[in-house]
Amino acid sequence: MAAPDLRLPDSEWRARLSAREYEVLRREGTEPAWSHEFNALEEEGVFTCAACATPLFRSQEKFDSGSGWPSFWAPAGDDAVITSVDFKLGLPRTEVRCAACDGHLGHVFSDGPRPTGRRYCMNGVAMRFSAA
Numbered sequence: 154m155a156a157p158d159l160r161l162p163d164s165e166w167r168a169r170l171s172a173r174e175y176e177v178l179r180r181e182g183t184e185p186a187w188s189h190e191f192n193a194l195e196e197e198g199v200f201t202c203a204a205c206a207t208p209l210f211r212s213q214e215k216f217d218s219g220s221g222w223p224s225f226w227a228p229a230g231d232d233a234v235i236t237s238v239d240f241k242l243g244l245p246r247t248e249v250r251c252a253a254c255d256g257h258l259g260h261v262f263s264d265g266p267r268p269t270g271r272r273y274c275m276n277g278v279a280m281r282f283s284a285a
């Protein structure tokens with residue numbers, strides 16, 4: 154089942170999100186490495202989009218990448234996130250966005266663990282956590 158389309162005017166996002174959340178989710182910012190408590194979180198549960206509450210990642214797929222950002226080897230479902238190539242740093246990177254609200258979450262790299270070999274490197278501020 155596809156995630157619902159939740160695209161709102163910028164003024165609505167500014168009203169709903171904190172300044173840090175808005176900077177990352179709507180302006181494609183990046184929080185500093187090692188700055189979010191989700192990086193070390195080991196509790197069982199689900200990580201949801203901070204903007205729209207869509208389930209994005211599960212703790213079962215989380216791993217310590219040593220990068221300073223919460224990292225996962227797979228999203229919660231095939232239609233939880235969308236990806237596209239960006240060239241903001243000059244070289245191509247694969248950006249990860251929430252499939253429901255189009256919020257920027259982070260990037261995915263091909264240096265992750267098995268079984269996918271992927272490292273979904275996410276901004277903690279772009280997510281919320283619900284314990285199982």
